[in-house]
Amino acid sequence: MDIDRIRGQTPGLKTVNHLLASGSALMPEPVIDAICDHIKREARIGGYEAAAEMAAPLCGVYDDVARLINATPQEIALLENATAAWCQAFYSLPLKQGDRIITCQAEYAANYVAYLQRAKTHGVIIEVVPNDEYGALDIAALELMLQKPAALISITWIPTNGGLVNPAAAVGALARKYKVPYLLDACQAVGQMPVDVAAIGCDYLTATGRKFLRGPRGSGFLFIREDLIEAHEPAMIDHFAAPWVEAGRYELRKDARRFENWENAYALRAGLGAAVRYALDIGIENIQQRAWGLADYCRQQISEIKGAKLRDVGQQKSAIVSFTIEGLQPDDAVSKLGKRGICIGSSDPDSTLLDAKARGLPTVLRAAPHYYNTKADIDTMIAALKEGL
Numbered sequence: 001m002d003i004d005r006i007r008g009q010t011p012g013l014k015t016v017n018h019l020l021a022s023g024s025a026l027m028p029e030p031v032i033d034a035i036c037d038h039i040k041r042e043a044r045i046g047g048y049e050a051a052a053e054m055a056a057p058l059c060g061v062y063d064d065v066a067r068l069i070n071a072t073p074q075e076i077a078l079l080e081n082a083t084a085a086w087c088q089a090f091y092s093l094p095l096k097q098g099d100r101i102i103t104c105q106a107e108y109a110a111n112y113v114a115y116l117q118r119a120k121t122h123g124v125i126i127e128v129v130p131n132d133e134y135g136a137l138d139i140a141a142l143e144l145m146l147q148k149p150a151a152l153i154s155i156t157w158i159p160t161n162g163g164l165v166n167p168a169a170a171v172g173a174l175a176r177k178y179k180v181p182y183l184l185d186a187c188q189a190v191g192q193m194p195v196d197v198a199a200i201g202c203d204y205l206t207a208t209g210r211k212f213l214r215g216p217r218g219s220g221f222l223f224i225r226e227d228l229i230e231a232h233e234p235a236m237i238d239h240f241a242a243p244w245v246e247a248g249r250y251e252l253r254k255d256a257r258r259f260e261n262w263e264n265a266y267a268l269r270a271g272l273g274a275a276v277r278y279a280l281d282i283g284i285e286n287i288q289q290r291a292w293g294l295a296d297y298c299r300q301q302i303s304e305i306k307g308a309k310l311r312d313v314g315q316q317k318s319a320i321v322s323f324t325i326e327g328l329q330p331d332d333a334v335s336k337l338g339k340r341g342i343c344i345g346s347s348d349p350d351s352t353l354l355d356a357k358a359r360g361l362p363t364v365l366r367a368a369p370h371y372y373n374t375k376a377d378i379d380t381m382i383a384a385l386k387e388g389l
């Protein structure tokens with residue numbers, strides 16, 4: 001990996017020591033250019049005309065995303081964020097009274113409140129797979145839970161609040177074995193590790209552009225397995241998703257774009273495509289190796305700070321490092337580090353409430369180095385934390 005070139009193509013690094021790819025990573029120049037070029041084109045010739053002129057490359061974004069996750073372009077819908085993508089899949093599932101939704105302890109708040117809503121409106125039952133001794137979803141426990149019929153397995157792969165990597169592919173194998181639909185929130189995984197929907201065995205997968213993929217805010221996508229598309233009536237449609245073919249009838253599109261609307265942020269789509277191509281050019285395995293290596297280094301350095309406690313669980317740990325330091329208020333630390341040009345974040349208990357309660361977690365600090373960071377970036381953060389900021 002040509003780290004000097006990569007850093008040179010990341011203008012944000014000139015102003016900030018950014019260690020929060022799990023929040024919103026720094027965009028590289030090709031992404032910024034793709035977005036700005038399209039905006040300028042819209043300003044020059046008009047929005048509709050710009051989309052028409054760029055129709056082929058914009059259509060190519062579906063191929064880019066499909067290539068990233070080993071899907072086909074027909075299986076991809078581009079949406080404005082991961083939550084919109086996730087909700088499109090979830091609310092199209094015909095769940096009814098008594099149906100069991102099986103989820104994980106580290107489930108993301110946005111997903112869990114949607115389960116709660118469908119418990120309220122449809123009477124579904126939410127069941128949570130216990131964790132194994134390392135703090136990851138317990139596969140043996142899940143298999144036991146699948147001895148009774150389940151309507152959906154829906155889990156988060158890498159949670160918002162730390163380095164845990166849930167065993168997404170092992171869950172997929174069970175989902176296949178017991179023929180249970182499987183929705184995977186891969187929001188924090190895409191861009192930092194290989195994602196292969198065929199190898200995972202998921203039916204639906206959702207992700208965002210702005211995190212480890214280094215795309216723009218306001219971009220995300222949904223994957224839905226091709227043979228399932230026609231069985232899914234989106235909860236909300238428009239005349240793009242479902243052309244109005246006769247006065248009393250619409251016809252849903254045959255591809256995953258039945259989950260999209262007519263109007264879109266084409267500049268951001270162009271940016272998303274550029275981000276995917278940029279990541280693929282560098283190589284996702286290379287990205288993972290460097291980002292996860294930096295995160296390990298970060299954990300090792302944090303463990304040497306007096307009063308610090310690492311909060312990441314699981315045998316395998318991603319590029320998200322969560323920790324607390326005795327006597328240090330996380331929000332205060334984030335703000336003071338910010339004033340010194342160092343960007344990290346925090347995660348409150350209510351974004352992963354079940355996990356926070358089970359582990360007695362307070363608000364935790366969250367650092368997420370990406371491959372464009374260096375050990376020196378981490379050392380600077382560690383020095384500031386050791387100085388008490």
Ligand SMILES: Cc1ncc(COP(=O)(O)O)c(C=O)c1O
Pocket residue numbers: 081082083084108110156158159160185187188207208209220
């Ligand atoms: C695990 C997880 N899922 C989903 C989301 C939602 O992503 P978005 O903000 O793009 O909707 C997040 C955002 O932090 C997340 O951490």
